Amino acid sequence: MTRQKPHNLKVPVFIAALMALIAHSSLAAGPCKHFAAERQPFFGDLHIHTRYSFDAFLSNQKNDPDGAYRYAKGEMITLPDPFGDQTIEAKIDRAIDFAAVTDHGQFLGEVALCDSDWGTLAWWAPTCIMSRTKNLWVQLYAASQWTLSGGMDGVAPQRSLICDLGDCTAAATTIWADIQAAAERHNDPSDNCEFSAFVGYEYTQGQEAANLHRNVIFKNANVTERPISVFDSNNQVPELWRQLKKQCLDASNGCDVMAIPHNSNLGGGLMFPDPATIEEAHNRRALEPLVELIQHKGASECRFDRLQGIGVDTEDELCDFEQIPSDNLHMLGSVEGKMRSEKGQAVNLSSFHRRNLMRNVLKDGLALEQANGLNPFMPGFIGSTDTHTATAGGAQERQYVGHLGSRDAGFRNIQDHFVSNPGGLAVVWAEENRRDALFDAMRRREAYATSGTRPLVRFFAGDYPENLCEDPTAIKLAYDKGVPMGGILTEQPGDMPPRFYISAQRDSGTALFPSNPLERLQIIKGWVDSNGNTHERVYDVAGSPVNELGVDPLTCAATAPGSASLCTVWQDPDPTPDQSAFYYARVLETPSCRWSTLQCQNMGVNPLSDACPDQLAASTRRAKALGASEDAFKNCCRVAEDEAFYTPTIRERAWTSPIWLQPPP
Template sequence: MNKTSLAPLKRLSNIAATLTLSAFCVSALASDKGEYTEDREACSQYSITKRPLFGDLHIHSRLSFDSYLSSQRNGPDEVYNYAKGLPLTLPGANGEQTVIAQIDRPLDFAALTDHGEFLGQVDACQNPDSILGKLWPMCMMSRAQNLWVQLIAASWWTRLGGQTTGEPSPSNVCLFEDCDGRQISVWNEVQDAAERHYDRSSDCSFTTFVGYEYTDASNQNNLHRNVIFRNEHTTKAPISIYETGQSVVELWTQLEEQCIKGDEGCDVLAIPHNSNLSGGMMFKDPKTPDELRLRRSMEPLVELVQHKGASECRFDRLSGRGVDTTDELCDFEQIPADNLHMLGSVEGEMRSDRGEEVSIDDFARRNMIRNVLKDGVALRSKLGENPFQFGFIGSTDTHSATAGGAQEKGYVGHLGRRDSEYRNVQDHFVSNPGGHAVVWAEENARDAIFEAMRRRETYATSGTRPIVRFFGGDYPADACTAVNRAELGYGKGVPMGAVIESAELNGPARFLVYAQKDAGTATHPGYDLQRIQIIKGWADAEGNTHEQVFEVAGNPNNGATVDPNSCAAVGSGYSELCTVWEDPKFKADENAFYYARVVENPSCRWSTLQCLDAGVNPFSDQCEEQSLAASEKAREEQGASGEVYKNCCRSAENEAFYSPVIQERAWTSPIWIQSAL
């Protein structure tokens, strides 16, 4: 056994995870495994040059109000079993438990992140002890099977969480039920489930993290964070908006006080997600030096993609303009609205004005992470530190307990009955299956994965599983032919997520990037790669921000497409791509960041596959007639209402963002090059 004194690996307030080129090259390939911050066996598989581990750090079970009242009844154990490859039973569109789901491949790690505010209250409604608790209207509506009653309950819950115009306030059911006691009890249940499914043996087959979601969304502007603890040492209870008010800074402060400073062995991260739905509120300039310090230390990562859309960048095909970008690939999985009212479609109709499309001119720049990164390098000169130095991950945000269920084919939805079966195409057409969080770690254990997240050696995928590496430093032109490119990558530079001081470079910045296609499964092989791009963002001497997309490997015009009748791949791409690229516009006195975007050949979107399964071909001239027939069948046989399959016939020519054909992708965490202050 490799045991320790449980002394945490504390970080300095100036974020010691920021790595310089010289410091990293010295220590990157050190062979000492070090000590664990927990009691466990050493992993039999350990790699100095690290290996990619695929996970999901955003998962909801029946312990979340919006999962439970959508007729979803699977709990923490079922979440982890599904993540490990076992089948799961889910509600159909009518709320009956009839849908069988199974992930295409097991995950390496996962974290259950139910809404921290409501753990006790949801339990009180699910399992009331008193007569008044059983008869409390909100709880009765949450347990109901009628869809419209469930939606009224959802509105009630969001008001309690301060997500409308009022302040957060617990439900009055807590006058009759011990919500505080239940909060602790359910939090312990979450921790116990994580422990049961964590493989502490030398096999290291599956890793769990204890976590929860902090759910701040004033007026439905999303400011949510997933709080992930390093090991079994956690706060006594989730720190929620009831403890912090609607202040993310107070969340960071209390996590630092109660966990990092307050509990021997405790360490924690907060991961923001869906800045695309934040109404421009998620990433504001820090008001004080302490706020700057807390943001840098508590939030090294951002969730770039999940089922409520992608937050990299935004480009409107119809207007030919973007939100501070001309990058045409920024039309990928964009949500029309800029707030959580995007979920307001019922029976094919958007029921909220705020759920309608927001124009390019009215869409906040900092809803998009690339713009946040650009502003960060500009702010460094003013603040002395970059407040927005984020690595990238993806996840699902499933509310159906389907951890890692991000595949397009066989996608069963992520919100219980509300997007199950035909309701997925009808009401959640703009959503998507989500993505994966990928870390480069020495072994599949909590410490190694958490440290990878801390140093930002991570990347996001849109749901497939390509293997991607990205290094910056000083590489020879023939680095792609090296016997061990990883050793060369670490030995001559730094990996994704790190920082290079420009004074350390002997000339322009050079990058080594390579990717292998998703191998897929025996029944569903992965798609070929089409190209690798490097995206650069920088601030000039006057503080103005810029970006440029460079095509560095592959062929964007390879002619690959899909068969319009079967969605089978047509044409070929690459099983592997590799290149060494030098920035032709490098200036040592500018602050800049670079990240790689790996793009696959075209494939059919999940909605296209489901439309075809229903007998509606989005590519066909007879699509409208097929849609009417399929909708009539759904009304007769499944009790559906409205024009169920009308969305299938939407045309990419008339849509700002939607297309029946997509290109799956991966985004590496950036590498920053910063000049002397």
């Protein structure tokens, strides 16, 4: 039996190759053929794990960063099936424009030693042996050992036995160099500018399984010597910021960096605490201009429980979208159809922390600004996948292959990861598809999140005429007389309330993956009153809601009418003079089938059919033929009327970064 050996632990060879690639990239870079002064949209994924991540490695995932970038560009890669064999071929429906591999920074060396050579002592460490098995239960036990070492189960981070048996620092340096080299290999320095690859990693901190993770993204090839991990930061996010400033921003070598928080929905209320110091507030603002609003572990905009008819500080019924029942990473603890972790059980709405949700974080930022003079919470929005299967940008509902290697491949996806989803995409408005231009767009928050589809959305605030949508120079005027998404608009004494320009075009789709029309445009407003109380309101500003199923129940083809494009100029009918506020746009598509509905239908069990229970009973033979238990597809017949969040059809959507309105000084 031949084993794959993806890396050589001779550090100088990797570093020499990396330096040559960087030099070639720097010399070759020039202006792009496709340059747009008024900017153009680029779709990407800034949260991608490969075999260099412990949890991807122990899930039989064999693709390295090169494989992830090849997938992002539209090439076929091979993935593990539910039993760990490399039998599944996967290809994205459309290439994306940019990506960053973000493997877990704290275990790069340990994983490399586990995956190096049987002749090394570290290869025989118990955690390594368990991580290489194909047995699901052994893999999950190995995962618990990795998370214990990383400080995610209530104890301080500590290096494992693997590092006593091998040189984790040297191995991590090698892999970090390989990650950089892969980004340089796939970054297009020619004037075609077909693809941008960023160097990055994941900072993985999580006390008691609360998700405090950040994706650290570097602007260019000048990066830190090694990833700054929980072992270097004393398991404290503010120390991560200080180290990024010291080793990158203040290094005077051209290094620039940002950290992007993700999964605040699983943060247990700890992702966005009040800053303990002014330094923390400024560092958060400077280093975290974006948050990841959606990925495969759920959406973090807001939360509404349909059964109770109430939300977490919201009355917005569309906040039931892709909600995870629990509030921490134990939501991944379902095995063979049963939740095996007590912490993974559903959390009562009353116990779900307000600041797990970004809309509440934005509102609280306004209140903190009113009280202390500084708003620490002013992030823009992006989406990404958090794939652990190297399927960079693979956020489509159709032919979704899972994001957790063998743990959610095939029937295991419906059986154990039904509450998860394919994730989203990051979209930025930039002049060209170059690292510098994309990074600058992210820094100024001219970005938006999608739930996986690709509508084109623009959002501005300023002094605009009511007929701006009919003006062929609308975008130029929008920039000249206002600010785009992510901007701050400061009112002057005597100013009229601003007008908001919002336009959207439907996803163009493909022959294999047809898109849905647009249903409506909404603007969400948040503000704080003179007493420090926060408020929100949702406005429908264009289009109209669909009140029927909206899909063919047999084929899932879209049937609801909608629009190819929507545009409007809107003015707040209830302005709040002399009070800070934010506004962001939400774009809704007409109903479409959720990934789980499509996969259930492929198994002969249709969630949209009254005959679903009978079909489920007849699916036993098919399940056993796949090697699954007889009830592997029981989730297919869950009844939406009995569920707080789940529905077999969804409204794909996009969320723009907010625009902040500040009163006169």
